[in-house]
Amino acid sequence: MQIVNPFFTTSNIPAEFFCDRIQESEELIREVTNGNHLLLMSPRRLGKTGLVNHCFASKPLFNNYNTFFIDIYDTSSLQELCFKMGKEVFEKTKGKSSKFLETLKSLRGEFTYDPVTMSPKFAFSFGQIHNPEHTLDEILEYLEHLRKPCLVAIDEFQQIAEYEEKNVEALLRSKIQRLTNTHFIFSGSERHLLGQMFHSPARPFYRSAGTLVLKPIERNTYVHFAEDLFSRYDKRIDPESITGLYNLMEGYTYFMQRTLNELFSATEKRALVGTTELNATLNHILDAESVGFSTILAQLTKGQRAVLAAIAMEGNVKNALSQDFLARNRLGAVSSVQAALRSLLKKQLISRTEGTYYIDDKFLELWIRRSYGKSLEESWQERNTGE
Ligand SMILES: Nc1ncnc2c1ncn2[C@@H]1O[C@H](COP(=O)(O)OP(=O)(O)OP(=O)(O)O)[C@@H](O)[C@H]1O
Numbered sequence: 420m421q422i423v424n425p426f427f428t429t430s431n432i433p434a435e436f437f438c439d440r441i442q443e444s445e446e447l448i449r450e451v452t453n454g455n456h457l458l459l460m461s462p463r464r465l466g467k468t469g470l471v472n473h474c475f476a477s478k479p480l481f482n483n484y485n486t487f488f489i490d491i492y493d494t495s496s497l498q499e500l501c502f503k504m505g506k507e508v509f510e511k512t513k514g515k516s517s518k519f520l521e522t523l524k525s526l527r528g529e530f531t532y533d534p535v536t537m538s539p540k541f542a543f544s545f546g547q548i549h550n551p552e553h554t555l556d557e558i559l560e561y562l563e564h565l566r567k568p569c570l571v572a573i574d575e576f577q578q579i580a581e582y583e584e585k586n587v588e589a590l591l592r593s594k595i596q597r598l599t600n601t602h603f604i605f606s607g608s609e610r611h612l613l614g615q616m617f618h619s620p621a622r623p624f625y626r627s628a629g630t631l632v633l634k635p636i637e638r639n640t641y642v643h644f645a646e647d648l649f650s651r652y653d654k655r656i657d658p659e660s661i662t663g664l665y666n667l668m669e670g671y672t673y674f675m676q677r678t679l680n681e682l683f684s685a686t687e688k689r690a691l692v693g694t695t696e697l698n699a700t701l702n703h704i705l706d707a708e709s710v711g712f713s714t715i716l717a718q719l720t721k722g723q724r725a726v727l728a729a730i731a732m733e734g735n736v737k738n739a740l741s742q743d744f745l746a747r748n749r750l751g752a753v754s755s756v757q758a759a760l761r762s763l764l765k766k767q768l769i770s771r772t773e774g775t776y777y778i779d780d781k782f783l784e785l786w787i788r789r790s791y792g793k794s795l796e797e798s799w800q801e802r803n804t805g806e
Pocket residue numbers: 427428429430432436437438439440461462463464465466467468469470607608672673674676677
């Protein structure tokens with residue numbers, strides 16, 4: 420395959436273009452091969468999904484395990500979770516798929532067959548799963564009997580707390596507890612939700628999994644990685660500018676990759692690029708996002724916009740309800756700021772980790788700053804001095 424751009428912006432990255440995560444991969448692989456379940460947490464866009472895919476594709480897991488991956492972000496019931504899991508198992512066990520369908524007794528009569536090959540198709544909707552608990556048992560039963568042990572990654576696992584049915588957490592826990600051939604990786608970014616689920620004694624999943632918290636890739640490691648990718652394709656980039664980008668994006672992998680992806684494609688062979696070109700690329704990205712970001716902001720109330728802007732301007736806000744912060748940003752009453760913070764969290768425009776509020780989307784953050792008069796170059800300066 421001809422690689423056009425070595426800076427991947429998806430979460431399925433070929434090993435040679437995957438940056439570091441050596442220790443984290445070892446830890447993940449060690450936990451699951453030791454027969455433990457694993458909870459994988461990090462802020463958004465740092466690389467959880469990428470890490471799971473990377474490990475699943477690595478020799479020790481690829482050769483010895485059946486691996487399954489489902490993202491349940493857009494599900495709202497056990498029925499949908501079952502459907503996604505059933506579909507993934509069906510697709511990943513293609514050669515044996517008739518056998519799989521035979522075990523799904525609860526769905527008998529719902530299958531259709533490809534008229535040409537007469538092989539069964541997983542062509543029904545989740546609405547046809549009438550008894551999800553039973554169907555889930557059948558899926559797990561099937562996994563338990565596969566020759567190789569199974570690993571099931573459930574991405575955005577915090578979502579089960581939002582399900583229509585109230586007991587899903589306890590129900591899943593009790594089913595998972597009984598399995599011997601199947602282990603789970605639960606991942607997600609809602610740290611307080613997942614933390615509560617797995618670390619509070621009153622909850623079903625309490626202490627049921629080892630925890631791996633993903634941090635930003637170490638700065639020098641990323642700088643070397645990016646510099647090397649340019650040079651592999653006979654292009655050159657000033658490493659200091661990558662350090663600058665890292666600081667500006669606070670190490671958030673996606674935003675660095677996306678920026679370098681564009682810069683790479685705009686760079687001629689044998690050319691040398693640096694901070695000036697990086698800033699031009701970034702301004703270009705922010706321009707392109709402009710319509711989308713304006714739409715998001717237009718849907719907020721004036722108060723919510725003001726709070727969002729204040730967080731963008733200040734970066735990580737530790738005391739969002741302090742008099743200082745309110746006065747500095749002319750935000751008005753504590754109660755209304757509190758309400759605004761709640762709705763911004765709910766809309767996932769901001770996040771909170773240990774009391775600190777911040778904007779996950781670094782492009783949005785920089786775009787708001789830019790539209791409030793703080794140029795990209797100023798933000799760059801600000802995050803690249805005083806260290
Ligand atoms: N090790 C890596 N090397 C290179 N790029 C990476 C790496 N990890 C992540 N990325 C980049 O960061 C992006 C985000 O990664 P990923 O989707 O895995 O994050 P996530 O933590 O699952 O995010 P979310 O919380 O939004 O689901 C990827 O699309 C890719 O561009």
